[in-house]
Structure formats: structure tokens, C-alpha cells
Amino acid sequence: RRRRCRLHKAIDIESNQIVALKVTPTDKKNCIDPTTLREIGILKLFTDASCFFRLICVVRMETEAMLVLEYVEKDPNRLINRQPIPSLQVQNCHGIGVLHRDLKPDNPLIDGEILKIADLGLGIGTLWYLAPEILWDKSLAYSFGVDIWSSGCIFGGHN
Secondary structure (H helix, E strand, C coil), rough: CCCCCEEEEEEECCCCCCEEEEEEEECCCCCCCCCHHHHHHHHHHHHCCEEEEEEEEEEEEECCEEEEEECCCCCCHHCCCCCCHHHHHHHHHHHHCCCCCCCCCCCCCEECCEEEECCCCCCCHHHCCCCCHHHHHCCCCCHHHHHHHHHHHHHHHHH
């Protein structure tokens, strides 16, 4: 069972910029959760990809790990009214080989004119946005179509 992370808004005292802190508990051996490691790996691998939040650093503490990320203010109205359709940014992620697997309304955020996708670590799917084939047969491997289905669920009713 994955332990929940906490999100905080903070100020980096060195750069005087607002940052997001994603704090996740470590296990009894002070190891970082595999899903958090997956997210860190993707963010480090694709530092130039505009579809993801920029990872500034990772701080390990005694019982927690903290990802310091660029901060983006959440504004659902800007997201819904955005053109072209945000699913194009999901396709950009697929173009660099990243499958999200848990797209839901909390994940996409707008930074200026750029749509960014958050929460790359979890990847288990949220029932309301999960593609039917995964619901029917949980043994199926996830494919890019699962993200496209989730995008349609998020943005389909907002024309």
C-alpha cells in the first residue's frame, strides 16, 4: 500500500522563488518508495520536457524524502478553457515514451501558456478516469490509450 505524500508551497531562500514541496514518507529502512523513485527518474531523465514540472532537487531526511519542484498555481477554469485541447500535451509525453497511467483533474496544471502534468509516480489509475479495458481485465498491460481515455474523461464535457 502506497503511503500518501503531502504537498506544500514554500519559498526557496536562495533563489527567492516559490517552489512546491512534495514530501513522501520513507520505509523503516529509510528507503524511498518505488513509485516516488519512478517519478524522480522520469523528472531527471526529461529535464527539458515542457510537459513535466522541473525537479529542482531531492532532499532525504530521517523519515521522509522531499522533492523540490517548480511551483504552478492551480486554476481549473484556465485549464478547462484552454485551447488546443490539453490531451495534445499527453501525446507529447507519449512521444518521449512516458505513460502516466493515472490522469485525473488534479494532475494537469497551466504554467503561463504551458500545460504541465503532475504526479508521475503513482500510476495505478483512479477508478472514475480508468479505461474500460483495464476495469474489465486487470491483468492487461497499460498502453498509451489508457491516458487518452483519461484525458477524454477529464476534458470531454467542457466544450
